[in-house]
Amino acid sequence: MDPTSIADGVLAGDRRAVARAISLVEDGSADLPPLSEAIYPRTGRAHTVGLTGAPGVGKSSLAGQLVAGARARGRTVAVLAIDPTSPFTGGALLGDRLRMQAHATDPGVFIRSMATRGHLGGMALAAPEAIRILDASGKDLIIVETVGVGQAEVEVATAADTTLVVVQPGWGDAVQASKAGILEIADLFVVNKADRDGADDAVRDLRNMLRMGPRGEWEPPIVRTSTVTGDGAEELWEAIERHHEYGTRSGELERRRRLRIVAEVQAMVAERLGRRAAALLAAREEGLAADLAERRIDPYRAAAILLAEVAAPAADKETSDA
Amino acid sequence: MDPTSIADGVLAGDRRAVARAISLVEDGSADLPPLSEAIYPRTGRAHTVGLTGAPGVGKSSLAGQLVAGARARGRTVAVLAIDPTSPFTGGALLGDRLRMQAHATDPGVFIRSMATRGHLGGMALAAPEAIRILDASGKDLIIVETVGVGQAEVEVATAADTTLVVVQPGWGDAVQASKAGILEIADLFVVNKADRDGADDAVRDLRNMLRMGPRGEWEPPIVRTSTVTGDGAEELWEAIERHHEYGTRSGELERRRRLRIVAEVQAMVAERLGRRAAALLAAREEGLAADLAERRIDPYRAAAILLAEVAAPAADKETSDA
Numbered sequence: 173m174d175p176t177s178i179a180d181g182v183l184a185g186d187r188r189a190v191a192r193a194i195s196l197v198e199d200g201s202a203d204l205p206p207l208s209e210a211i212y213p214r215t216g217r218a219h220t221v222g223l224t225g226a227p228g229v230g231k232s233s234l235a236g237q238l239v240a241g242a243r244a245r246g247r248t249v250a251v252l253a254i255d256p257t258s259p260f261t262g263g264a265l266l267g268d269r270l271r272m273q274a275h276a277t278d279p280g281v282f283i284r285s286m287a288t289r290g291h292l293g294g295m296a297l298a299a300p301e302a303i304r305i306l307d308a309s310g311k312d313l314i315i316v317e318t319v320g321v322g323q324a325e326v327e328v329a330t331a332a333d334t335t336l337v338v339v340q341p342g343w344g345d346a347v348q349a350s351k352a353g354i355l356e357i358a359d360l361f362v363v364n365k366a367d368r369d370g371a372d373d374a375v376r377d378l379r380n381m382l383r384m385g386p387r388g389e390w391e392p393p394i395v396r397t398s399t400v401t402g403d404g405a406e407e408l409w410e411a412i413e414r415h416h417e418y419g420t421r422s423g424e425l426e427r428r429r430r431l432r433i434v435a436e437v438q439a440m441v442a443e444r445l446g447r448r449a450a451a452l453l454a455a456r457e458e459g460l461a462a463d464l465a466e467r468r469i470d471p472y473r474a475a476a477i478l479l480a481e482v483a484a485p486a487a488d489k490e491t492s493d494a
Numbered sequence: 495m496d497p498t499s500i501a502d503g504v505l506a507g508d509r510r511a512v513a514r515a516i517s518l519v520e521d522g523s524a525d526l527p528p529l530s531e532a533i534y535p536r537t538g539r540a541h542t543v544g545l546t547g548a549p550g551v552g553k554s555s556l557a558g559q560l561v562a563g564a565r566a567r568g569r570t571v572a573v574l575a576i577d578p579t580s581p582f583t584g585g586a587l588l589g590d591r592l593r594m595q596a597h598a599t600d601p602g603v604f605i606r607s608m609a610t611r612g613h614l615g616g617m618a619l620a621a622p623e624a625i626r627i628l629d630a631s632g633k634d635l636i637i638v639e640t641v642g643v644g645q646a647e648v649e650v651a652t653a654a655d656t657t658l659v660v661v662q663p664g665w666g667d668a669v670q671a672s673k674a675g676i677l678e679i680a681d682l683f684v685v686n687k688a689d690r691d692g693a694d695d696a697v698r699d700l701r702n703m704l705r706m707g708p709r710g711e712w713e714p715p716i717v718r719t720s721t722v723t724g725d726g727a728e729e730l731w732e733a734i735e736r737h738h739e740y741g742t743r744s745g746e747l748e749r750r751r752r753l754r755i756v757a758e759v760q761a762m763v764a765e766r767l768g769r770r771a772a773a774l775l776a777a778r779e780e781g782l783a784a785d786l787a788e789r790r791i792d793p794y795r796a797a798a799i800l801l802a803e804v805a806a807p808a809a810d811k812e813t814s815d816a
Contacts, residue, residue, distance in 0.1 A: 212792035446764025
């Protein structure tokens with residue numbers, strides 16, 4: 173299948189074409205630029221929701237519940253589960269688990285887990301490309317779930333229109349330890365497993381954190397959910413919708429999306445230039461790399477030498493900063 | 495303090511100079527290039543050990559035990575605890591916890607937690623710089639502990655001479671789910687909390703995994719430890735030493751270090767060029783960024799346009815790949 177046929181299929185909402193396109197993203201295929209060009213004008217319609225939180229808080233079950241909620245409201249939905257590049261997560265199973273559930277035969281639901289080892293830009297560059305494919309395929313809602321809890325994973329989860337931070341009862345210590353980070357990224361807090369002891373404490377901790385942080389125009393709501401009892405499903409849905417309406421009305425949604433696409437292009441440029449630098453280094457295996465290994469020149473000087481070769485002369489004035 | 499004085503202090507093993515130098519790394523200071531140039535020739539002597547594993551497996555306690563083991567053998571030691579940039583870890587406390595322990599007044603021990611928000615290259619670029627500072631300061635052993643379990647954190651832990659993957663009993667599922675990743679990064683497995691039920695199962699799972707994976711010259715040993723009873727401390731120490739001897743003898747250590755420093759320089763170059771691309775994008779706010787936001791051009795084309803401006807013409811042939 174050539175990129176034009178895949179793009180046509182994606183725009184027509186064909187599942188196999190969508191699956192194929194996402195595989196191209198996983199592989200970092202050379203067919204991505206023409207595919208991207210064909211579908212990009214047809215993106216921006218979907219609402220994307222990022223789910224993040226420590227392992228075991230129930231992100232997948234919550235994603236399943238959101239899928240059911242979307243379908244009950246007649247909306248189409250895609251779930252993109254970003255597979256672990258980290259070995260500590262066991263997340264490869266998540267997509268499968270979801271796929272086996274109730275929605276397997278529903279044409280309004282598309283569930284896919286994506287590994288990003290083949291994509292040279294890692295998950296930070298692969299995820300937004302996959303999201304645009306799902307968007308262009310006509311899904312109304314796109315849920316992005318990351319499995320790890322590191323720097324890269326949080327970046328992916330925040331690259332959504334609405335970022336949900338999921339916690340569970342008993343999570344108080346971590347909250348205390350990391351106020352700043354969480355206040356920054358959450359549009360919405362979910363206290364999941366709210367049927368268990370300690371849910372009140374978790375809500376109170378979060379509320380206190382929010383009180384101490386800077387006050388924005390949007391105040392992140394705290395929603396209690398239990399995917400066991402089903403409690404809170406309605407409230408969560410409403411809170412997500414409310415955030416989307418706020419974003420649309422205030423212009424915040426457009427502003428964020430604009431920042432995101434600019435940051436993505438920067439990262440693409442950096443990644444490619446990094447590969448050029450790698451090629452240059454490799455070509456001089458006996459030169460610069462040996463000088464580095466034998467400590468005749470230090471990394472900063474080596475970087476400056478490579479910069480002078482890779483970069484256009486006009487931009488050379490920045491080489492001395494850290 | 496100017497960078498030359500700091501470098502002199504670091505090379506003399508002065509604690510305050512070392513602390514100051516690591517703060518420069520945290521901040522991504524403009525003083526780093528001269529500091530790096532001064533200390534780099536005096537690096538490469540220390541043995542670095544990376545500790546990684548899911549939260550709660552006891553990495554910090556294990557680090558504490560390794561510190562005690564090193565001191566008992568008359569070796570000096572540094573612990574570098576990489577602080578979370580992820581909000582889910584609570585790791586900011588680790589360094590403090592360690593610092594309060596027995597070794598606080600021992601001049602042969604240096605313990606430091608490092609946040610990397612100020613460093614533009616993130617923890618992947620900040621960690622090796624901090625490690626070189628500790629190395630140049632004369633510490634024999636450097637233990638690097640990461641707190642998160644994402645992609646970036648695993649990268650840091652593997653940027654050591656010997657990478658320890660720490661697990662605990664009951665971890666079987668995750669092991670099953672992610673064989674490949676773990677076989678790749680571990681030089682040594684530690685089943686910590688081996689006083690608890692399920693330690694035998696964890697050892698067996700790991701052994702089965704190893705049997706299924708590719709066989710290298712070095713077969714990662716599996717060591718049981720309990721930081722509560724102190725069991726296994728001796729065995730762990732011996733296994734680490736054995737891996738270091740193997741690396742030295744086989745040339746694998748030099749080969750890895752060489753790959754590491756080359757990869758680091760590539761990443762430095764990429765990071766700087768990315769900033770140039772950002773500056774260019776910012777300068778044309780009404781042009782390229784608007785075209786992107788309004789979907790008149792797609793991200794790949796925007797990246798190609800920027801590349802042509804940032805990069806030297808000779809290297810332009812690569813712009814069409816993914």
